[in-house]
Amino acid sequence: MMKHKIYATAALGVVALSLAACGGSSTASSTASSGSGSTASADSSTMPTVKLMVGGIDKQIYLPYQLAESLGNYKKYGVNVELSTEQHGGVGAEEAMASGQVDMAGAWYIHTVDFQSKGKNVIDLVQLSSAPGERIMCSPKANVHSAADLRGKTVGVTDLGSGTDELTQFIAAKAGVTKNDYHTIAVGAGSTAIAAIQRGSADCVMTTQPTVGALESKNLAVSAIDLATSDGTKAALGGSWPAASVLAQSDWVKSHEDAAQKVVNALVDTMHWISTHSAADIADKLPSSFVQNSTISKDQYVKALDTDKGQFLPDGLMPAGGPKTIFAMEQQNGVNTSKVTFGGTFTSKYAEAALKLEGYTPTTTPAGSDG
Secondary structure, three states: OOOOOOOOOOOOOOOOOOHHHHHHHHHHHHHOOOOOOOOOOOOHHHOOEEEEEEOOOOOHHHHHHHHHHHOOHHHHOOOEEEEEEOOOOOOOHHHHHHOOOOOEEEEEOHHHHHHHHOOOOEEEEEEOEOOOOEEEEEOHHHOOOOHHHHOOOEEEEOOOOOHHHHHHHHHHHHOOOOOOOOEEEEOOOOHHHHHHHHOOOOOEEEEEOOHHHHHHHOOOOEEEEEEOOHHHHHHHHOOOOOOEEEEEEHHHHHHOHHHHHHHHHHHHHHHHHHHOOOHHHHHHHOOHHHHOOOOOOHHHHHHHHHHHHHHEOOOOOOEOOHHHHHHHHHHHOOOOOOOOOOOOOEOOHHHHHHHHHHOOOOOOOEOOOOO
């Protein structure tokens, strides 16, 4: 996890807004043109500005948000997007969005259910992946080969109460292991997760690429449970598990329809680009610090992405059955979903409009209101 905040704007100029004025993009939203990639030519000063915080912008599972910026897609569709990344030990991206510090969050779909169960109307605007992109990586000494083997072990998650914590609980429960049968600690991601395995404070960690590749290259851990590929996710969880998405407060979306659509247009175009390009092509478009640093080489990054690239959806649509899997997990973990409906947690209308705008043929079988 990077320690500094990254701001990336998709325009020639940056429209500076204070956190207290996150809703200030509404005026610009009503005046900016909404052209497609080939026609958008709005002056940057008239473009709406959207603040989007990502739950770890350098994580491979969250690469579409930065890739959209690198490809120039936000500007292409007429929106200034200020990207930032949550910091370890700081406010999570979804919490920053829910509290109004930022307009949108690049985070897991499951948070919509969590928020709505607590009376906060947060909605998923576009779905970017159908698998968590995580792996439970375990020290060879731990002798963990399945969820049942987690009993008596210490498992590291990004933070207590985080999505990785909930996901670990769900996987364990399906194997008859309760959260009281193993110990959980917060290890963050990247170097801190690696250190937890290296010094033996954790037997296993749930983490993503490029941390997975770093652990493997150092012979510190092996993959015990695969949640990074569609097949692995279905085997472990019983179905698709929609993960990376764009979340926003419903009230904000209603007052910023134009800006919301432009952001989704940019991301759907990016997802199509991902589906038609190689892992090496994608890596070449990302900041060099994302794909090559002290923990991983670029070759390792590309190899990992080539293996896990199938988690990304080519069209931004919520996959059929995905919400049902999420709701089953929430219920297993004790979340009261009685007042939350499948259809109320996501919308496909923005992705569908984006696909129609560019003439892209959807390939995902979409979920209906029943999940």
